[in-house]
Amino acid sequence: MSYFDLIFLLTLVNGGASMAGMGPINTYEFTFVVSGATVDDVHIVDALEDQFDAMLFLGAGVNLLTVAAQGTDAVDAAMRVAGEIARSVPGLLLERMDRGLVGVPEIAERAGRSRQNVTQWANGERQAVEGAFPLPEGTAGRSRVWLWSEVNEWLRPLGLDDGFTYPSRAEMNVIDHLLVAPIINLISDDLPDDEFTEHRKAIRERGNEAFHPGLLQQLVESTATTDEHGRHVVVIAAPEEPALLVMERMGHHGHDVILMTEHESQVVAMVMSEAVPEKPTKVVSVGLSATLREWLILMQENPNCLFVASSAGTSTRQTATRRGAVLTAA
Numbered sequence: 001m002s003y004f005d006l007i008f009l010l011t012l013v014n015g016g017a018s019m020a021g022m023g024p025i026n027t028y029e030f031t032f033v034v035s036g037a038t039v040d041d042v043h044i045v046d047a048l049e050d051q052f053d054a055m056l057f058l059g060a061g062v063n064l065l066t067v068a069a070q071g072t073d074a075v076d077a078a079m080r081v082a083g084e085i086a087r088s089v090p091g092l093l094l095e096r097m098d099r100g101l102v103g104v105p106e107i108a109e110r111a112g113r114s115r116q117n118v119t120q121w122a123n124g125e126r127q128a129v130e131g132a133f134p135l136p137e138g139t140a141g142r143s144r145v146w147l148w149s150e151v152n153e154w155l156r157p158l159g160l161d162d163g164f165t166y167p168s169r170a171e172m173n174v175i176d177h178l179l180v181a182p183i184i185n186l187i188s189d190d191l192p193d194d195e196f197t198e199h200r201k202a203i204r205e206r207g208n209e210a211f212h213p214g215l216l217q218q219l220v221e222s223t224a225t226t227d228e229h230g231r232h233v234v235v236i237a238a239p240e241e242p243a244l245l246v247m248e249r250m251g252h253h254g255h256d257v258i259l260m261t262e263h264e265s266q267v268v269a270m271v272m273s274e275a276v277p278e279k280p281t282k283v284v285s286v287g288l289s290a291t292l293r294e295w296l297i298l299m300q301e302n303p304n305c306l307f308v309a310s311s312a313g314t315s316t317r318q319t320a321t322r323r324g325a326v327l328t329a330a
Contacts, residue, residue, distance in 0.1 A: 074167035239293035
């Protein structure tokens, strides 16, 4: 089973739970360093061009693949197209992002300006737009080189950019990390056999079809949601289930878990914890008759809060949302 078969699930929305839509979709241009195929593999070259309008070529002795992809951000777009390519062309391995380094001659050619003009920009002798020219990424021989993505953005207000949008330096680093991330093992908790069983199965099926890289990145770097075997635990619950019972299912594991459910026609996931936040804004009581759907609304209305519910004869359950995720569009 491949890496992309196992990371089908989840997307992280940093900074708290989010029940909003997926956000605007943007188009990005990517160049990956690849292995497992060359320009001499005609069937692979043709498949990439036909299916993805992608170009496989040799650049400075390195096999490169350029492709455009859409997503809510560059990481989302890159990992979506990487997954599609991995499934369609199994022999091709996307190893990392090509940084697209350029020197003064390349910048001058792409911008349609003289080398002297570019050198003046780089030296701060000629300010054409607000903000200093990007810092060089390093040197090649005695010449400075820059990330074309940063130079291109600097040129955009002048109308001298190439018309494409590229991942930022930080996004390239994240994409590189995700391309080589270890396989993530996921396991569902024991699902009760009750009137909610079929709805849970439907939620799991929809979640299995969704792909987003953010939560994967968080899971790679964290063991908070893992069991004793290193598997990240996913609790699947229908929105009409009693909130208290869902809390008890999560608390049974004794560590953070990933809650997957449905909210406003979207499949959502969030990392949940019984740990009390260092600075909860307030403690919110969850009624004993409240459903998970009603609790989700409380979470949405009360970010960074501690949620408490209790029943006769049982100890108080304290559960706080740690991170939230939207898996599918409505």
